[in-house]
Amino acid sequence: GAGVSQSPSNKVTEKGKDVELRCDPISGHTALYWYRQSLGQGLEFLIYFQGNSAPDKSGLPSDRFSAERTGGSVSTLTIQRTQQEDSAVYLCASSHNYNEQFFGPGTRLTVL
């Protein structure tokens, strides 16, 4: 079956613009996670969804970051008024058993 997909694969934007990153999880996976990976670093947790609700938003770095999930499936991470420090690879993962998380290929965001 299909794995986790993310779009776009690359996004270059100007400082101050808004961006939307999309994640399509594996069908049937109720849990969805967003992480951020800066160059040469480990992953930083952003937000977790169980179904359409987000029990844990503790990793969102500022109120410029928001995410939603509809129909228990697709999720969108929105970054408003992007800053250069937002440049990173944004990774989405999904899981059905809270153990193994399956990751998508990521979206590489570059803010100029």
Add this chain to the structure above:
Amino acid sequence: AQKITQTQPGMFVQEKEAVTLDCTYDTSDPSYGLFWYKQPSSGEMIFLIYQGSYDQQNATEGRYSLNFQKARKSANLVISASQLGDSAMYFCAMREDAGNNRKLIWGLGTSLAVNP
């Protein structure tokens, strides 16, 4: 304080030899899970192995095994019979189960190079 510590920024191993990648963790939660992921240069994050804090035996998955020493709070990854395709970044991660937490906390990774 770092919750996950990977002390080896880079490691080299000769093809067909075994290698151990170190990971220590810090938690007061009695229930937790430990994970290892591989990230090749292509960027995808690949799950390798999982160990639950209450598991009595060390986890094994093919050439991967997790040397779980609970009292020392260490969860080292052992790769046997290294292959050239094992060259990648390796990340250790932990999930603390208190409060139905589901997020993973990650180490900074170890870069493994397998030499022919």
